[in-house]
Amino acid sequence: MVMVLAIDLSHNHFSSGIPSALASCTALEYLNLSWNAFEGPIPASLAKLKNLQDMDFSFNNLSGTIPVALQDMTMLHHLNLSSNSLTGEVPKGGVFSDLGTSAVAGNLGLCGAWINLPPCPNFKSKHKGLSVSHKVTIVVLISIVILILCFLLLAFSYKWRYKRQSISTDNVDDSVSSETDSADQSTLDLHVEPTRISYEQLVSATHGFSEANLLGRGGFGSVYKGTLYNGTHIAVKVLNFQDKNAHKSFITECNALKRVRHRNVIKVITVCSNPVLKALVLPFMSNGSLDRWLYLDGGDECKLNLNDRLTIALGIAQGMEYLHHYCFVQVIHCDLKPSNVLMGDDITPYVADFGIAKVVFGDSLDSLASTNALQGSFGYMAPGTEYAMGGKIGTMGDIYSYGILLLELLTRKKPTDTMFTEGLTLPKWVCMNFPDDIAEVVDHTLLRNVNESDPSAVLVCLTQLLQVGLVCTNKSPLQRPSMKEVVMKLNDIKDAFLNISTIL
CATH class of the missing domain: 3.30.200.20 (Phosphorylase Kinase; domain 1)
Incomplete structure (x- = not known):
């Protein structure tokens, strides 16, 4: 029996309804169907996934109401239903009790004043003209209920306060x-x-x-x-x-x-x-870090071909996209570089080493955010005081580090290489040879199968990837893309590369 722990079908063109058979994957912890064309209602049977912790159905065509049964999924901590056509009242229990408006944004038919959505319609009773005796009875009953609740609150207040202090599994x-x-x-x-x-x-x-x-x-x-x-x-x-x-x-x-x-x-x-x-x-990752793969034994050869490097670049970008946009809190890595990317089987990269990461709870950064110490590694930090010397920390710093990593992945040149002196940097060196002379900067092993009379898919792909790296390393944070945009661009590059390679 196969125990499926994670399913990620995001950024595809799947349509029709969400398969109710997913409810049989009882061990499932992560489910991402975002950026597709799924339609119809959300199956209430998904509430059977008691181990599910992260569910993302954003950017689809889902309709109908949100199943109330989803609030009984006690392990569910992250839910994103934004940009669909859902209607009705948003449930209030379970994961919905801490749900932000952004998680249901783009569903014009949803209501619920408690989550800053339009209030739901208040349907008045058709029975009018209650007698005085009925009104008095209702008032008396309400008063009795209020008194009972007050006594219960007083009786259990101390016990509840102690329980809240002693149980802190998430802190x-x-x-x-x-x-x-x-x-x-x-x-x-x-x-x-x-x-x-x-x-x-x-x-x-x-x-x-x-x-x-x-x-x-x-x-x-x-x-x-x-x-x-x-x-x-x-x-x-x-x-x-x-x-x-x-x-x-x-x-x-x-x-x-x-x-x-x-x-x-x-x-x-x-x-x-x-x-x-x-x-x-x-x-334990037996394949070591990306740094080891790029510079194995200090030799002149690298075993990673262009498809491998494209897969690695996309995987790292998808991991960072999750941390920046889809994680239960926003995580800013602050030290993204090849030695902090571990390599799993099948050239799968894993973003690692969060020792100086910054965790954003709501609109506030954690207490480690403001410091006079260097935040990151030399060569991979954003220029100036953006956050190299205690400046404002944000996702754009990670974008810059990713751009350096991508350029290093393609050129096999560290940003701290001895050739980069007197104002010359890795991005500037690439920019000086872009786009006409990229053969002067990319790793020579990537150009072995390129025919000079027919550049084919390789040079096209390399040019597009270098352009992404250069845009990410723009000196102005405002001119850099978000990780969502980087992932979308890399997906387009990969699809085009595979299609052209197949044709040729």
Whole structure:
């Protein structure tokens, strides 16, 4: 039996109704059907997906009312029904209780004053002219009900207040800072996997965090490879207690990843926190980072062909699009670069390392947003004071970093290469040779099969990709595209490249 955890059919041309058979995927956690042409009602049977945490049906032609049964999906934290033709009142329970107006925007037939939509019609009773005795009876009954409710509220107020303080499964700051007194009770579950991993299991899996299992060291800690008792390979990111900023980094990364669900963003298996260890437990990526693939053993060759690099560029962009626009909170990575992109099987990229990420709750940035320290890595940060030296942090900084990464992916030149001196930068170097002399800047391995008399699909694709990188690295943040626009452009480039390649 296949247990499907995620389905993403977004940005296609699917039509007809949403298949009710999806309700049989009981293990499903992520469902994205956005940007299609699905029509008809939302199947009420989807309420059977009790494990579903993220559902996106935006930009379709769905009609009818929103099934009230969806409010019983207790694990559902992110819902987007915007830009459809839905009608009727928006339910108030479950995920709808914290739903923003943007999640249902573009449905002109929806109503509900509590969510800043037009109030629903108030249908008055056809029975008029109640007698005085009936009116008195109604008033007395209402008064009795109010009194009973007041007594109940007084009786349970203290108990409710205590319960709210003691149960905080979604607040990582409170959970992580509430350290246990023994290593046996040291695991904080982030609702990502049902299996808890204890401190002793991590010690055993990494052979006591031995140097032989060390994968690398970063600014806030070290990463070790581990193997659990059942053979599962994991990566354990251990916090450096001596770094005063490491604890903030740990909290930020927990907040950024605790409910993230996307095929191109690394997920957290669990978190271990006790007086002797704070660690993130992540899936082990045997293929290493994108940086390793680009510069394997420092040789002149790169095994990634153009189709591979296009797939990687699109995957990273889709992961960043999710973080910027579709995640339960907006996440600004602040340090996007090849070494922070891990490679899975089938050339699947995973955006990783959220140690200095900024989490936006509503309209406010978290407490780490304002700082005088450098935010990011040299060469990948946006120019000037945009957020390199404590300037205003926003998604446009990530767009710039993505543009540098894309140019590096195509040229195989780091932005910190020794050739970039005296004002010459990677974007400026590419721009000087664009579009007529791109052969002077792109990785030579991408041009091996190009016929000079017939540039075919390769040069067309490379030119379009370099243009995306140059637009993303525009000095003015206002002139850069959003990640939504980048993903749409890359999808168009990939479709055109595959079509031309097939014809040729």
